[in-house]
Amino acid sequence: MTADPRYPIGPMPTPLTLTPTGRVEALGQVFALPADLFEAVQGLSEAQLATPYREGGWTVRQVVHHVAESHMNAFIRLKLALTEDNPVVKPYEEDRWATLADHELVPEVSLNLIDALHSRLGMLFASLDPQGDDWARPWTHPAQGRTYSVDTLLAMYAWHGRHHVAQITALRERMGWS
Numbered sequence: 001m002t003a004d005p006r007y008p009i010g011p012m013p014t015p016l017t018l019t020p021t022g023r024v025e026a027l028g029q030v031f032a033l034p035a036d037l038f039e040a041v042q043g044l045s046e047a048q049l050a051t052p053y054r055e056g057g058w059t060v061r062q063v064v065h066h067v068a069e070s071h072m073n074a075f076i077r078l079k080l081a082l083t084e085d086n087p088v089v090k091p092y093e094e095d096r097w098a099t100l101a102d103h104e105l106v107p108e109v110s111l112n113l114i115d116a117l118h119s120r121l122g123m124l125f126a127s128l129d130p131q132g133d134d135w136a137r138p139w140t141h142p143a144q145g146r147t148y149s150v151d152t153l154l155a156m157y158a159w160h161g162r163h164h165v166a167q168i169t170a171l172r173e174r175m176g177w178s
């Protein structure tokens with residue numbers, strides 16, 4: 001745990017490789033995210049949804065829409081990694097994405113999207129042979145100049161979902177909204 005409100009569950013862990021047990025745990029987190037995120041925002045008012053989760057940070061609503069966008073990219077990256085030889089994925093400007101008009105939509109739109117998306121994302125990960133080579137399939141992030149594996153992709157996004165849920169639940173606690 002850390003006092004930095006940006007990282008309520010701590011920074012993304014390194015190295016991002018999973019043991020077989022860790023993989024099962026991460027997969028469970030992928031399947032749990034839609035319900036966890038729904039619960040994190042449940043009952044919040046318009047004003048509460050428009051509150052930044054930290055000073056100068058995204059609003060609760062933007063955090064929810066960001067998770068949908070980030071995990072749509074994760075889904076595409078996974079499909080690319082499973083079907084191409086070390087594909088170079090497309091980075092995107094997440095802070096600019098968060099300023100576009102669709103971030104004003106009610107969070108339910110993205111909660112539903114994430115629910116459907118994680119059914120597919122989780123099913124795809126779950127379909128991979130635990131002892132198979134697919135977990136080592138590489139993909140490259142050009143902005144970071146690094147090559148990762150499918151295993152790392154699961155670790156990254158299992159963490160990423162929990163990271164943003166915790167930003168919202170930590171805000172609720174600080175504000176006494178629960």
Ligand code: NI
Nearest residue numbers: 066070160164
């Ligand atoms: Ni994020």
